[in-house]
Amino acid sequence: xxxxxxxxxxxxxxxxxxxxxxxxxxxxxxxxxxxxxxxxxxxxxxxxxxxxxxxxxxxxxxxxxxxxxxxxxxxxxxxxxxxxxxxxxxxxxxxxxxxxxxxxxxxxxxxxx
Amino acid sequence: xxxxxxxxxxxxxxxxxxxxxxxxxxxxxxxxxxxxxxxxxxxxxxxxxxxxxxxxxxxxxxxxxxxxxxxxxxxxxxxxxxxxxxxxxxxxxxxxxxxxxxxxxxxxxx
Numbered sequence: 001x002x003x004x005x006x007x008x009x010x011x012x013x014x015x016x017x018x019x020x021x022x023x024x025x026x027x028x029x030x031x032x033x034x035x036x037x038x039x040x041x042x043x044x045x046x047x048x049x050x051x052x053x054x055x056x057x058x059x060x061x062x063x064x065x066x067x068x069x070x071x072x073x074x075x076x077x078x079x080x081x082x083x084x085x086x087x088x089x090x091x092x093x094x095x096x097x098x099x100x101x102x103x104x105x106x107x108x109x110x111x112x113x
Numbered sequence: 114x115x116x117x118x119x120x121x122x123x124x125x126x127x128x129x130x131x132x133x134x135x136x137x138x139x140x141x142x143x144x145x146x147x148x149x150x151x152x153x154x155x156x157x158x159x160x161x162x163x164x165x166x167x168x169x170x171x172x173x174x175x176x177x178x179x180x181x182x183x184x185x186x187x188x189x190x191x192x193x194x195x196x197x198x199x200x201x202x203x204x205x206x207x208x209x210x211x212x213x214x215x216x217x218x219x220x221x222x223x
Contacts, residue, residue, distance in 0.1 A: 004156075031209065042200070043157070043213040050209050058210065090156050100145070100204055102211065104156030 002026050006091050006105035013081045013112045021076040021108050023091030031094030032074040033058070033102070034066065036087040043090065049074055081112045115140040115203035122218040131188040133217050135201030138182040144203040146177060148186045151216070152197040160186065162204075196221045 007022045025032065033048035035058075045058030049068040063085060065077040074093075078085060088109050092102040118136040125131040137146065147162040161168055161175045163184070168175045174187040188195050200216040 033211065035213070042198075042215040045210065045212060048209060048211075056209070059212065088154065092156075100147070100206070100208060101159055101162065102149070102157070104158070106156050107154065109154075 004091055004093050004103050004105035006089075006108050008108060009106070010109050011111070013078075013110065015082060015112060017081050017112075018077070018079050019081065021078075021089055021091075021110070023074045023076065023105060024072050025074075025091075025093040025103070026072065027093060027095070027103065028071060029093035029095060029103070030071065032068065033092050033094070034064070034074070034076045035090045035092065036060065036085075037090065037107075038087050046076065046089075078110075081110075083112045086110060086112045115144055117201045117203055117214055119199070119201055119214065119217040121215065122220065124220045124222055125188075125191045126222050127193060128190055131191040131195065131219060131221070133186040133188075133199050133201075133219065134183065135186070136183045137201070137203050140181050140203050141205070144205050146175065146181075146184050147202050147204050148173070148175065149200045149202070149213075150195075150197040151200070152194075157200065157213075160199075191219075191221045193221050193223060195219065 004025045030051045034046040035043040047066040049055045088107045091105045095101040115137045148160040149157040151157040163175045177184045198216040
């Protein structure tokens with residue numbers, strides 16, 4: 001049982017490049033979400049999903065797209081990376097079909113030059 | 114969702130009990146108090162949650178005041194490994210938009 005798996009762990013992009021951060025969970029959780037954490041700051045919610053085919057915006061959704069085609073996977077896409085998106089990104093899944101008890105991945109450290 | 118207020122940082126001597134306060138004076142009746150912690154740059158880890166009654170598990174105890182306007186997370190015998198940022202959040206049943214604040218940075222002093 002791997003829990004929540006995020007890939008890659010580190011990524012460097014140039015401004016304007018696109019990429020997808022991967023998140024997968026093997027706990028059959030309906031709920032999944034993405035957060036970003038800037039240095040010395042708390043977690044900010046980007047997007048979340050309460051089940052396959054359903055996504056919604058969090059606090060800071062601009063510049064990011066998500067989709068949820070399966071229960072297991074919740075990828076986060078940066079269409080045109082900007083230096084302001086330099087951050088650590090955490091994916092989480094929820095045990096009770098909502099965000100009540102979250103399990104987090106180990107994070108992806110993204111630098112945009 | 115109720116806003117929670119936590120001190121930005123606290124110190125605790127190793128081996129002593131660490132008592133982390135959280136104020137949630139606007140909490141509604143169907144909101145649970147959840148605690149998470151984040152060690153260094155790892156992903157946050159769930160610790161404990163409660164509604165009205167005090168709760169205890171293998172990691173910590175949660176004391177909620179009778180009026181539910183504040184709570185305290187207790188780590189009974191703090192170790193250096195408990196150095197982390199601790200987040201207190203109020204979560205409704207079936208809540209799906211979970212917002213974290215800045216938490217309390219706990220320093221365990223040797």
